[in-house]
Amino acid sequence: MTDKxxxxxxxxxxxxxxxxxxxxxxxxxSNYKALEVLYGLLMRRKEVLxxxxxxxxxxxxxxxxxxxxxxxxxIRQVTELMNLxxxxxx
Numbered sequence: 001m002t003d004k005x006x007x008x009x010x011x012x013x014x015x016x017x018x019x020x021x022x023x024x025x026x027x028x029x030s031n032y033k034a035l036e037v038l039y040g041l042l043m044r045r046k047e048v049l050x051x052x053x054x055x056x057x058x059x060x061x062x063x064x065x066x067x068x069x070x071x072x073x074x075i076r077q078v079t080e081l082m083n084l085x086x087x088x089x090x
Contacts, residue, residue, distance in 0.1 A: 005029060005087045032088070039088045046078045 011028060015021040028035070053071050058064055 005032070006090060007087055008084065010084060035085055036088050039082065039085045042078050042082050042085070046075060046082070049075050049078065 005025075005028065007025065007028060012021050012024055015024045049071055052058065053068070053075070058067055058071075061067065
């Protein structure tokens with residue numbers, strides 16, 4: 001398998017044979033440009049969420065802790081997706 005991109009094992013779930021793994025790799029490689037765009041969108045989303053997290057008006061509400069927990073969850077999910085796509089930024 002050509003290893004131009006350093007894909008994590010998560011990309012190869014359910015790809016049991018060498019041929020299946022190669023097909024999965026080829027699929028990801030052929031969509032590299034789209035994944036670059038997606039990575040950029042996720043970076044921007046993470047920045048927006050971080051700014052929301054620091055906004056003082058979020059703490060004016062009695063339910064601020066729930067809003068904070070929700071933002072933390074969103075940031076965590078975006079970060080996990082970015083980690084899957086980290087090969088795009090290498």
